[in-house]
Amino acid sequence: xxxxxxxxxxxxxxxxxxxxxxxxxxxxxxxxxxxxxxxxxxxxxxxxxxxxxxxxxxxxxxxxxxxxxxxxxxxxxxxxxxxxxxxxxxxxxxxxxxxxxxxxxxxxxxxxxxxxxxxxxxxxxxxxxxxxxxxxxxxxxxxxxxxxxxxxxxxxxxxxxxxxxxxxxxxxxxxxxxxxxxxxxxxxxxxxxxxxxxxxxxxxxxxxxxxxxxxxxxxxxxxxxxxxxxxxxxxxxxxxxxxxxxxxxxxxxxxxxxxxxxxxxxxxxxxxxxxxxxxxxxxxxxxxxxxxxxxxxxxxxxxxxxxxxxxxxxxxxxxxxxxxxxxxxxxxxxxxxxxxxxxxxxxxxxxxxxxxxxxxxxxxxxxxxxxxxxxxxxxxxxxxxxxxxxxxxxxxxxxxxxxxxxxxxxxxxxxxxxxxxxxxxxxxxxxxxxxxxxxxxxxxxxxxxxxxxxxxxxxxxxxxxxxxxxxxxxxxxxxxxxxxxxxxxxx
Ligand SMILES: [Zn+2]
Ligand SMILES: [Zn+2]
Ligand SMILES: [Zn+2]
Numbered sequence: 001x002x003x004x005x006x007x008x009x010x011x012x013x014x015x016x017x018x019x020x021x022x023x024x025x026x027x028x029x030x031x032x033x034x035x036x037x038x039x040x041x042x043x044x045x046x047x048x049x050x051x052x053x054x055x056x057x058x059x060x061x062x063x064x065x066x067x068x069x070x071x072x073x074x075x076x077x078x079x080x081x082x083x084x085x086x087x088x089x090x091x092x093x094x095x096x097x098x099x100x101x102x103x104x105x106x107x108x109x110x111x112x113x114x115x116x117x118x119x120x121x122x123x124x125x126x127x128x129x130x131x132x133x134x135x136x137x138x139x140x141x142x143x144x145x146x147x148x149x150x151x152x153x154x155x156x157x158x159x160x161x162x163x164x165x166x167x168x169x170x171x172x173x174x175x176x177x178x179x180x181x182x183x184x185x186x187x188x189x190x191x192x193x194x195x196x197x198x199x200x201x202x203x204x205x206x207x208x209x210x211x212x213x214x215x216x217x218x219x220x221x222x223x224x225x226x227x228x229x230x231x232x233x234x235x236x237x238x239x240x241x242x243x244x245x246x247x248x249x250x251x252x253x254x255x256x257x258x259x260x261x262x263x264x265x266x267x268x269x270x271x272x273x274x275x276x277x278x279x280x281x282x283x284x285x286x287x288x289x290x291x292x293x294x295x296x297x298x299x300x301x302x303x304x305x306x307x308x309x310x311x312x313x314x315x316x317x318x319x320x321x322x323x324x325x326x327x328x329x330x331x332x333x334x335x336x337x338x339x340x341x342x343x344x345x346x347x348x349x350x351x352x353x354x355x356x357x358x359x360x361x362x363x364x365x366x367x368x369x370x371x372x373x374x375x376x377x378x379x380x381x382x383x384x385x386x387x388x389x390x391x392x393x394x395x396x397x398x399x400x401x402x403x404x405x406x407x408x409x410x411x412x413x414x415x416x417x418x419x420x421x422x423x424x425x426x427x428x429x430x431x432x433x434x435x436x437x438x439x440x441x442x443x444x445x446x447x448x449x450x451x452x453x454x455x456x457x458x459x460x461x462x463x464x465x466x467x468x469x470x471x472x473x474x475x476x477x478x479x480x481x482x483x484x485x486x487x488x489x490x491x
Contacts, residue, residue, distance in 0.1 A: 006034055011126050011203055014247060016275065018133075020205045021126075021248040027238040029389060030426040033212060033248065034200065035233045039122075039129065040085070040109035041184060041196030045102050051186065051193045053086070054078035055218045055232045058186040058193065068093040081231075088112045092159050100157045103150055106181070106195060107173045108157060115163040125199050132202055134175025138271045143178075150174050179270060182234065187218045187433045189395065198234050206270070207249035208262055208278040211240050213391050213427050214250050220431075230431070237427060239389040255386060256349065258285045287385055290345025298343045306343045310336060310350035317357060326361050333358035347381045355381070356396070359403060368407035375400035379416065394423030398438060405445055408463060410452050414445035 007024065014020030027033055043051045051058055052074045062072035063079060068090045073079040089108060093099045100108075110129060113122075121128050139147065151170050158164075165173075177195075180202045184194040201214060215237060219230040242248065253265050259279040266274050277283065291303050298306075313336040320328040336354050344351045355378040362371035379400045386393040401416030421438045428435045452459040 006124060006126055006200060008033060009126070009200075009248065012247075014205060017205050017272070019127075019203055021200075021203045023242050023244055023246050023248055025244050027242040029238055029240055030429070031238045032429065033236040033238055033242075035217075035235045036124070036198045036200050037231055037233050038184075038196035039125070039199055040106055040113055041194055041232075042102050042105045042109060043194040044192070047193050048072065048099070052078050054082040056184050056186065056194050056216075057218050058188075058191075065090060067091075068099070070099045085109055085113070088159070088162065092157060092162075095159060096157050100153055102195060103174065103177060104153050104157055106177055106197070107150070107154055107170070110173055110177075110197060111158075111165060111170075112162065126203060127199050129173070129176065129197075129199065132176045132180055132199060134172045135179050135271050136171055136175040139175075147171060147174055182214075182216075184216050188437075189216075189428075189434050201234055201236060201250075204236065204248050204250045206252045206266065206272075206274065207276045208251055208253070208255055208259070208274060209276060209283075209387060210249040210251045211238065211242050211246065212236050212248050212250050213239050213389075215391065215428050215432065217429075217432055235429065237429065239387065239426065254392060255284075255390065256288070256352070256382075256392070258282075258288050258349070260285075284385055287345075287347040288349045290348045292343055292345060296342065302343055306339055307350060309339055310354065314350075314353060321357075321361075326365055329357065329361045330365070330367075333361070346377065347384050352378055352381045352385075359400065363399070363403045363406070366406075368403055372400070372404045372407040372409055372412075375403045376412070389423060389426045391423075391427040394420050394427055395434075397423065398434075401445075402441070405441070408460075410445060410449050410459070414442075414449045417441050417445050 008027075010022045010024050011019055012022045023033070041056070043053050043056065048070065049062070049064075049072055051072070052062060053071045054073055055078055057074060059074050063075060065071040065073070065079070065086070070093050071082065071086055071090070073082060089105065089112070092108065099105065114129065119128060119130050136147070151167055151174065154170055154174075177197065180197060180199075181195045182198050182201060183192045184196055185191060186193045204212065204214075213236075215235050217230070217233055217235055219232040236248070236250070252270055253262050255262075255278075257265070259274075259282045263274045263279055266272060291298055313332050317329050317332050320326075320332065333354050337351075337358070340348070340351045340354065355374045359371045359375035359378055362368070362374065379397050382393050382396055397416050398420035401413050401420055404410075404413030404416060407413075417438060421435070421442050424432070424435045424438055430436075430439075448459070448463075451462065
């Protein structure tokens with residue numbers, strides 16, 4: 001069995017954490033440790049007609065599979081590439097009368113692949129699907145009930161002429177999906193659009209301050225038959241210098257939570273107690289809980305009151321966002337900031353959350369100046385909390401940079417876009433569509449900045465004309481989901 005590009009890592013037994021991944025050679029920040037195609041992947045139920053079922057890109061016009069009328073593809077290339085995995089699914093959907101839910105479709109794709117290749121180690125895999133953890137024994141009553149429903153639906157969908165699996169084995173597959181499935185995003189990284197299984201990636205253990213990051217790359221199917229042709233895959237990328245023998249870790253959760261909260265979330269979703277340095281020593285918790293210091297130091301009572309007010313406001317904001325009442329969101333944010341500002345420190349989590357929502361929604365409403373002010377404060381806070389090469393930090397700095405640019409604050413905007421570009425070169429790599437977008441913006445803002453420095457008056461004249469002639473690029477509608485989490489897990 002060849003290791004299919006997996007020579008640089010090794011599976012080992014990590015003390016107290018079960019299996020883990022170890023580096024076999026040295027890596028520098030931005031190095032791709034390995035790239036892994038999905039063992040199986042499916043588009044979310046709600047997006048099956050707007051996302052390509054092969055590369056998971058969002059496209060304006062998709063081609064529908066003429067047989068099942070369920071699957072959609074960018075073009076013939078993506079449709080041909082899909083056939084091996086879609087063939088059985090296609091006839092099963094026709095026979096069943098309709099497509100089952102994403103969980104069932106994913107389990108079925110995994111099992112058809114097993115039918116084709118056997119359940120042992122497949123090409124380029126360090127572990128087999130059989131050996132992945134399922135945590136079914138940790139399931140609570142509710143989860144067990146869901147599992148039974150899934151197994152039943154699966155059996156209704158699974159065709160009699162395919163290889164038959166026992167209920168216990170089918171439960172194992174659903175357990176594997178439940179704790180190992182990885183969220184796939186569209187090509188702009190803005191929306192979670194599907195879910196897949198990547199057996200090698202599953203071997204990387206969690207650390208709240210990891211030395212690697214995992215990024216989804218939709219590939220470049222348009223370049224078929226050229227050297228630039230790449231397939232949909234995940235990439236494990238180094239965030240810091242890694243020496244041979246070091247354990248490779250990724251973070252399953254956003255760092256922007258105090259250690260107690262992160263540990264709770266990890267326990268609930270992934271069934272383990274985080275013992276990473278940052279949790280053990282509660283590193284950065286003080287920043288995330290910061291309150292104003294000095295002469296006007298607020299009383300503990302006041303702090304408690306403001307935190308409660310912030311929590312209540314965040315709930316109201318969520319509701320207003322779901323209803324799309326963005327002006328109400330802005331009002332709630334402004335009121336909340338007025339309460340928070342005299343009490344909370346600049347890096348306090350609740351302040352940062354409100355600043356993030358306010359800047360995003362105001363940008364969408366094209367109120368760029370106020371948005372830029374909030375975005376700047378958000379980014380300043382994030383830089384003190386996040387690892388300097390954190391992907392979420394990079395995306396936030398990018399958003400802030402674009403907001404400043406649109407607000408006509410070209411100097412700050414260009415600076416932030418450069419900063420974001422430097423981070424994304426490491427976390428996403430130079431060929432990722434988001435990095436390429438940033439490169440274009442970097443060149444454009446650099447040109448504008450030069451013009452601004454030579455002749456400020458002319459710059460504003462030009463800008464005014466440009467704004468009149470061409471619709472300013474509208475920011476994406478704020479999404480109601482929280483940032484797509486890495487690992488797909490029902491809440
Ligand atoms: Zn496609
Ligand atoms: Zn079909
Ligand atoms: Zn931790």
